[in-house]
Amino acid sequence: xxxxVWSSLLRRRRLQIILRHLQMSTHAGLETEVLLQKxxxxxxxxxxxxxxxxxxxxxxIRQIYPQLKKWEQDNETSLVIIKGTGEKxxxxxxDIRAVAEAGKSGDRLAADFFREEYILNNAIGTCRxxxxxxxxxxxxxxGVGLSVxxxxxxxxxxxxxxxxxxxxxxxPDVGGGFFLPRLEGKLGLYLALTGYRxxxxxxxxxxxxxxxxxxxxxxxxxxxxxxxxxPSKEDVADLLNSYHHxxxxxxxxxxxxxxxxxxxxxxxxxSVEEILQNLMQDGxxxxxxQLETMKKMSPTSMKLTFRQLEQGAVMSLQDVLxxxxxxxxxxxxxHDFYEGVRAVLxxxxxxxIWKPAKLEEVTKNHLDACFSSLGSKDLVL
Numbered sequence: 001x002x003x004x005v006w007s008s009l010l011r012r013r014r015l016q017i018i019l020r021h022l023q024m025s026t027h028a029g030l031e032t033e034v035l036l037q038k039x040x041x042x043x044x045x046x047x048x049x050x051x052x053x054x055x056x057x058x059x060x061i062r063q064i065y066p067q068l069k070k071w072e073q074d075n076e077t078s079l080v081i082i083k084g085t086g087e088k089x090x091x092x093x094x095d096i097r098a099v100a101e102a103g104k105s106g107d108r109l110a111a112d113f114f115r116e117e118y119i120l121n122n123a124i125g126t127c128r129x130x131x132x133x134x135x136x137x138x139x140x141x142x143g144v145g146l147s148v149x150x151x152x153x154x155x156x157x158x159x160x161x162x163x164x165x166x167x168x169x170x171x172p173d174v175g176g177g178f179f180l181p182r183l184e185g186k187l188g189l190y191l192a193l194t195g196y197r198x199x200x201x202x203x204x205x206x207x208x209x210x211x212x213x214x215x216x217x218x219x220x221x222x223x224x225x226x227x228x229x230x231p232s233k234e235d236v237a238d239l240l241n242s243y244h245h246x247x248x249x250x251x252x253x254x255x256x257x258x259x260x261x262x263x264x265x266x267x268x269x270x271s272v273e274e275i276l277q278n279l280m281q282d283g284x285x286x287x288x289x290q291l292e293t294m295k296k297m298s299p300t301s302m303k304l305t306f307r308q309l310e311q312g313a314v315m316s317l318q319d320v321l322x323x324x325x326x327x328x329x330x331x332x333x334x335h336d337f338y339e340g341v342r343a344v345l346x347x348x349x350x351x352x353i354w355k356p357a358k359l360e361e362v363t364k365n366h367l368d369a370c371f372s373s374l375g376s377k378d379l380v381l
């Protein structure tokens with residue numbers, strides 16, 4: 001064998017080794033974003049991106065979904081637990097910045113992310129074994145989708161819940177059109193339009209969480225859950241109830257208790273314009289504060305959200321997710337989502353220039369188009 005052939009083989013071999021190492025490191029990187037482990041009777045999902053508040057990306061979705069379906073069919077797995085790494089967050093949302101970049105460039109991620117995220121949301125909502133989310137910390141957007149459709153949601157004093165999408169030209173997706181209108185009165189619509197943040201025990205009092213447990217007790221609760229022997233849904237509920245009732249954190253009045261009547265009357269309207277008019281006419285400090293907040297939101301997003309919740313109130317979760325996928329793709333085709341991401345997440349000047357700039361300029365025809373079928377590109381569940 002001559003020298004040139006030998007050196008060519010060496011170079012090829014070296015390249016193969018380098019490529020193998022790159023593939024291994026990439027695979028390892030993907031694995032560290034989310035940990036999927038069996039512990040006792042439970043499958044445990046740990047969101048593992050603490051530096052970005054456990055924000056959900058497509059590779060995480062693609063790891064969680066098949067494992068969740070596998071555990072659901074596994075006779076030795078009786079329940080699923082999902083939690084986040086770090087002291088600050090369960091999951092602060094989806095990787096919206098990456099989606100915005102993809103949408104601008106025409107990359108398929110802008111479609112794939114929403115489609116596969118909603119398929120996962122549906123799998124959680126239809127999971128046949130108890131699904132317990134420890135929403136210990138920031139829980140927004142995509143983090144809400146990973147938790148709220150499960151049978152059990154455990155809030156702590158560190159929980160911070162919000163659906164702030166109207167501030168970035170989006171809408172409260174991940175099944176928000178299903179669970180928000182099912183909260184008491186007009187609370188869900190209020191949260192959806194204003195992005196109001198609920199903390200701690202109030203998350204459970206609002207009906208978003210099913211239980212409240214001190215953050216420091218979560219490891220003990222997890223240990224007791226995984227130690228259960230072939231538990232039924234009732235066994236899981238009994239254990240969660242026991243921790244909930246032993247909670248020593250002071251049970252204060254719901255943070256919005258004094259405003260519930262106003263929320264129910266002022267937000268009971270046939271349009272977003274009417275809500276703003278109600279707030280202006282009411283003139284109370286609370287009403288004027290909501291008016292000020294809503295005037296900063298994307299007019300298109302608020303109108304999409306109003307119709308989304310109105311229609312979602314009488315739809316199944318599956319139908320809501322199909323509807324929301326259509327809306328997500330309408331936002332990808334529009335202007336406000338990219339402008340909202342720029343103003344809030346990139347430049348951080350908090351000064352989005354919405355187009356259209358006024359509610360009355362968002363036409364019924366435009367809204368109808370956003371809700372229209374995508375034909376062969378519709379979400380299939």
